[in-house]
Amino acid sequence: xxxxxxxxxxxxxxxxxxxxxxxxxxxxxxxxxxxxxxxxxxxxxxxxxxxxxxxxxxxxxxxxxxxxxxxxxxxxxxxxxxxxxxxxxxxxxxxxxxxxxxxxxxxxxxxxxxxxxxxxxxxxxxxxxxxxxxxxxxxxxxxxxxxxxxxxxxxxxxxxxxxxxxxxxxxxxxxxxxxxxxxxxxxxxxxxxxxxxxxxxxxxxxxxxxxxxxxxxxxxxxxxxxxxxxxxxxxxxxxxxxxxxxxxxxxxxxxxxxxxxxxxxxxxxxxxxxxxxxxxxxxxx
Numbered sequence: 001x002x003x004x005x006x007x008x009x010x011x012x013x014x015x016x017x018x019x020x021x022x023x024x025x026x027x028x029x030x031x032x033x034x035x036x037x038x039x040x041x042x043x044x045x046x047x048x049x050x051x052x053x054x055x056x057x058x059x060x061x062x063x064x065x066x067x068x069x070x071x072x073x074x075x076x077x078x079x080x081x082x083x084x085x086x087x088x089x090x091x092x093x094x095x096x097x098x099x100x101x102x103x104x105x106x107x108x109x110x111x112x113x114x115x116x117x118x119x120x121x122x123x124x125x126x127x128x129x130x131x132x133x134x135x136x137x138x139x140x141x142x143x144x145x146x147x148x149x150x151x152x153x154x155x156x157x158x159x160x161x162x163x164x165x166x167x168x169x170x171x172x173x174x175x176x177x178x179x180x181x182x183x184x185x186x187x188x189x190x191x192x193x194x195x196x197x198x199x200x201x202x203x204x205x206x207x208x209x210x211x212x213x214x215x216x217x218x219x220x221x222x223x224x225x226x227x228x229x230x231x232x233x234x235x236x237x238x239x240x241x242x243x244x245x246x247x248x249x250x251x252x253x254x255x256x257x258x259x260x261x262x263x264x265x266x267x268x269x270x271x272x273x274x275x276x277x278x279x280x281x282x283x284x285x
Contacts, residue, residue: 009042012229013094016172017042019063020070022049026056027063028270033071037097041126050171061213061275066172068260068274073169073199074098076282078105079198080167086110087166089155091185092173094119099138100127110137112160114151117142123175152188165195165285172278175203179233183243186283190248196285198249201278202235210258210276218275237279244283255280 017038024031026049053059075099077088086109090096093113099106113120120142127134134140139158143151156162168189174182182202187197206214221231235243237254244252257280261273 005222007118007120007125009095009122010116010229011227012172013119014042014044016066017095017097018044018048018051018054019059019066021080022054023063024054025049026259027052027060027272028268031067032064032264033067035070035073035101036095037100038095040130041095041097041123043126053230060272061216064261064265064272065257065274065278066265068257069171069278069280071203071264072255072260072280073171076108076197077167077169078198080165081105081108084194085165085167085195085197087164088112089160089166089168091151091168091170094172095123100132106137110139110159112139112141112155113159114141114143114155117144141170143253162191163193165193166197168192168196168198168200170198170200172201174200174233175231175233176229177237182235183247186244186247186249190244190283190285192285194250194285196242198281198283198285200283202240203231203233203279204277204279205234205236208236208276213275213277216275231283240279240281244281249283251284253282255282 017035020033021039024034024036048054051105066143088109089112090098091114093115099111099243102163115123120140124134124140132256141151141154141158143149143154145151170185177185189196192198206217209217225230237256241252256276257274257278265273
């Protein structure tokens with residue numbers, strides 16, 4: 001039997017869930033994304049809003065960026081569902097709550113969440129404890145990346161149909177991978193069925209960030225390394241688009257994080273805007 005003490009979510013995944021909840025509770029209405037379910041899953045100690053990484057003003061740009069990327073992906077999934085795509089894969093799912101928050105959409109999909117075995121075992125317990133359970137349409141796919149597990153094989157074993165189109169989302173992950181691992185993932189995903197779409201985020205090199213955002217990234221990088229999750233890769237938009245084309249994607253486009261700010265955060269009374277630094281590759285097979 002697995003040791004439950006080792007079945008805990010990654011601290012970064014918890015932080016993302018708490019930022020999403022903080023956006024609902026503390027930022028001006030209406031929220032760009034309404035997600036307090038991740039807070040329920042994380043079940044932090046009282047006073048979590050006073051954590052240093054929850055500072056309302058100091059982390060506003062990061063919080064908005066996390067909310068914007070989640071909203072963008074969920075809008076993309078809804079659009080592709082209208083086109084008949086019925087599979088949704090989340091690489092590095094963490095505490096994602098789409099399946100719980102959007103049942104009217106999720107009921108029409110088969111959703112595959114891929115993450116480390118400890119995270120998946122913990123999440124299964126928490127979903128059961130909260131009364132959500134894990135319905136058949138939701139497949140939690142444990143993959144031990146450190147042990148060299150083949151995530152694609154695990155995904156297929158969980159019921160994914162490679163012959164049918166899918167949406168694959170991978171957000172907040174590539175910066176922790178080597179460039180070689182990122183390109184290998186692109187090559188694998190370019191083999192998806194025609195009509196499939198990939199939405200993948202990547203970190204920009206520091207010199208491409210807005211000047212106001214550079215100090216925050218420079219401060220975050222050593223903190224990530226100290227936590228055992230160093231930033232390993234940065235891509236210019238041109239390099240990422242080229243890598244996707246070389247992998248075999250039919251159509252590729254770059255969506256800047258700042259463009260999501262204009263799309264989702266315009267005319268807000270609190271002036272909240274996503275920080276620059278994390279952009280999207282959207283690629284179609």
